[in-house]
Amino acid sequence: MGKKTVSQPVRGSTTGRPIMVLLDILGQRWTLRILWELRGEPLSFRALRQRCDQVSPTVLNDRLKTLRELDLVQREDGTGYRLSQAGEELESTLLALNHWAEKHWAGR
C-alpha cells in the first residue's frame, strides 16, 4: 500500500534496557492514547483517528508504523487495527492507570 519508510529508532534503544525503549515509545504523543482506544475492539484507521480527537493522519500513521514494528499492534484486512497478543498484555497496565486516575482525580 504505502511507501516503506521506516520510523527512526527510538532514543532509549541505545541503552540496551528494554524499559527505556518502552518509556520512549509510550512517551511519544498519542501512543498511549492509541493503545487505550484499541482496547476491546479493532478499529479502522479513520475510526481510530476519530477516537483520538482527530489526530493528524501523519502522526497516527507514524505511531501505528512504530507500534506494528514493535509488534504491539497488528492490522487485519477488513477489521482494521487491533492489539497484538503482546499489546493485550500491556492493556492490563493501561487499565491499572485508569484505576489510578479514577481514584485520585475522580473529582476533577
Added chain:
Amino acid sequence: MGKKTVSQPVRGSTTGRPIMVLLDILGQRWTLRILWELRGEPLSFRALRQRCDQVSPTVLNDRLKTLRELDLVQREDGTGYRLSQAGEELESTLLALNHWAEKHWAGR
C-alpha cells in the same frame, strides 16, 4: 525563586475523564522517564537531569511543574524531588511496564 508561570491545562482535561488527563500527561516527552528515575530515592534537579540523558532544563522544569501541580511529585528542601504518595502508587504501574518490557524485549 522563579517566576510563577503556570503550565497549560492538559488537552484531555476538557473531557472530564481522568484517564484522558493522565494519558495526556504521561504522553508528554520525558514525563514517564522522570517518574521512572524518581522511583526509589529522591533526586536533585541536576541529578535528575543527568539520569534523564541531560534533558534540557527548560523541559525538565516544565514537567516537574506539571507533576507537582498534579501532586505526583513533591520537592523537599535538602533532598530534592521525590514521588508523592500518589506518585508512589503509580510507581507500581511503572514496574509492571518494566516487567512487560523485560519479558517481551529482553533479546534486543
Added chain:
DNA sequence: GTCTCCGCTACTTTTTATGTAGCAGTCAAG
C-alpha cells in the same frame, strides 16, 4: 456511471523540545 467508504501521503504552519550559556543563591574552606 456515482456515492461512500478506506488507508493513507503531501504540504504548510504552529507548537514543542533541544542545546547552550549563565544568573543568583547557599554552603564550606582558606
Added chain:
DNA sequence: CTTGACTGCTACATAAAAAGTAGCGGAGAC
C-alpha cells in the same frame, strides 16, 4: 572576605515534531 563548587533554575536561538488541511487512488454498493 574571597574563592570554588554546588544548587535550582531562566533566557534565548535553533531544530524537530505535531497540527491542520487537502486530496489521491482503490474497493464495494447501487
